Amino acid sequence: MISRYILLCLLISLALPWHVCAEVVDETELDIQVREISKTLRCTVCQTENIWESGAPLAVQMRGAIRERLTLGHSPEEIHAYFLSRYGDYILMQPPKHGANWLIWLAPFVLLLVGGFFIYSEVRQWVKPTSPQPQDQPPPLDLEARKKIERELQP
Amino acid sequence: MNRGIQFILVVGLIALFALFLKGLGGDPRSIPTVLIGTTAPTFAGPDVESGKTLSLDQYKGKVVLLNFWASWCYECKVEHNDILRLHQQFKDNPDFVMLGVNYQDELPNAKEYLKTYGSSFQHVRDIKGTMAIDYGVYGVPETFVIDQQGIIRHKWVGPIVGQVYTNLTEQVISPLLHKTQSPT
Numbered sequence: 001m002i003s004r005y006i007l008l009c010l011l012i013s014l015a016l017p018w019h020v021c022a023e024v025v026d027e028t029e030l031d032i033q034v035r036e037i038s039k040t041l042r043c044t045v046c047q048t049e050n051i052w053e054s055g056a057p058l059a060v061q062m063r064g065a066i067r068e069r070l071t072l073g074h075s076p077e078e079i080h081a082y083f084l085s086r087y088g089d090y091i092l093m094q095p096p097k098h099g100a101n102w103l104i105w106l107a108p109f110v111l112l113l114v115g116g117f118f119i120y121s122e123v124r125q126w127v128k129p130t131s132p133q134p135q136d137q138p139p140p141l142d143l144e145a146r147k148k149i150e151r152e153l154q155p
Numbered sequence: 156m157n158r159g160i161q162f163i164l165v166v167g168l169i170a171l172f173a174l175f176l177k178g179l180g181g182d183p184r185s186i187p188t189v190l191i192g193t194t195a196p197t198f199a200g201p202d203v204e205s206g207k208t209l210s211l212d213q214y215k216g217k218v219v220l221l222n223f224w225a226s227w228c229y230e231c232k233v234e235h236n237d238i239l240r241l242h243q244q245f246k247d248n249p250d251f252v253m254l255g256v257n258y259q260d261e262l263p264n265a266k267e268y269l270k271t272y273g274s275s276f277q278h279v280r281d282i283k284g285t286m287a288i289d290y291g292v293y294g295v296p297e298t299f300v301i302d303q304q305g306i307i308r309h310k311w312v313g314p315i316v317g318q319v320y321t322n323l324t325e326q327v328i329s330p331l332l333h334k335t336q337s338p339t
Contacts, residue, residue: 044293057259058294061284086291088189118164 034067037076041066041083042093050093188291188310195219195301196289203257203265203278211254211301218331219301220253222315223287224278225260226268228295234314235272241315241324242275248332250303254279258287258295300327303334 027035038052043059051059062083069079083091095101141149199210211219222238224231238255245251255278257265262280269278281287290299293312300309300323309327311319 058284058287061259062288064283065285065288083288085189085193086288088291114164114167117160121160 030067030070033070033076034063037066037070037079038063040080040093042091044087044091188307190291190299190307191310193307195299195305195307196286198279198281198286198289200279200281200286203255203262203269203280204274209254209277209279214252214254215305216303217250217252218303218328220251220328221256221290221299221301222253223256223258223281223290223292223295223297225258225295226264227260230314231296232272234296234316237314237316237320239273239275241320241328244324245328245332246275250332251328252276256281256286258292259284298323300331302331 035052039050041051041062043049043051043054043056043062045056045058046054049059051062066079069082070076074082080092089095089101095104097105195211197211199208199212201207202209220241238253242253245253253276255274255276257278258281260280265278265280279286290297296314298309298311298315299307302308308331309323311323313319315323
């Protein structure tokens, strides 16, 4: 009986939102803003890593610069504009949707469509339907089978 | 598949390949910076050797060469003799100033570096990395040339040696200094 209660308690505990316990509770509003902005900016000395995830000294200094600017009352948009004015589009984790950048955004979908169409048309050729055998006629017999039948029919 | 579609596919692939080759052919050291043609960000910081405040504003109206370096940087050592040679070449021109920016470094290491390899011009410390971010610096060494109007005219990522030195002195610094000296 006791083991049933233990099992029940274990099952109930699985349904509880335990992930809440793993959240950082002492994160201030400023920390959250620094994190959110840092996640959108590329670490310029790393490979496809944002400055929030990177441990590179430049990324650490960039996070410091974001914090300082937020403390001075700059808005996230102003901070983005600042980094953009220093490093260009390369600093943004997501390239802005204008001019030649549209190529980066649209090319994967275009290639997917073209590739899909190519595969579709190739596969369609491989599985060309063959003409069905007429129902009223038996399939033609080869010479060997015919001889066998004749032998069996002989008295 | 229809011939027309095959043709479009081949042309598309050739275009992608050409784009790829173009990308391979570029020199990553001459990444076009958005700062060229814009006003040089002003800065102030302590001199590596004396500790006195150095500011870009002190050199208004002059051609300023800014060289970002660090004692831990191998390529900075590679270019060091050429950097000293460059200063030697232009130091007598009253319209020319050369400033080193010591980046992501410890003060004793920076001082030791200058003592070991020699120094003939002033170096400002970028303690919090703000100068580097203001100048869109990726790493060291990086060199900027600012004209008499305070506009960034040139940026080079990597050591100033060989042909890079020749291009910098003959095609960037000399014409800018010549412009100052010639009557308008």
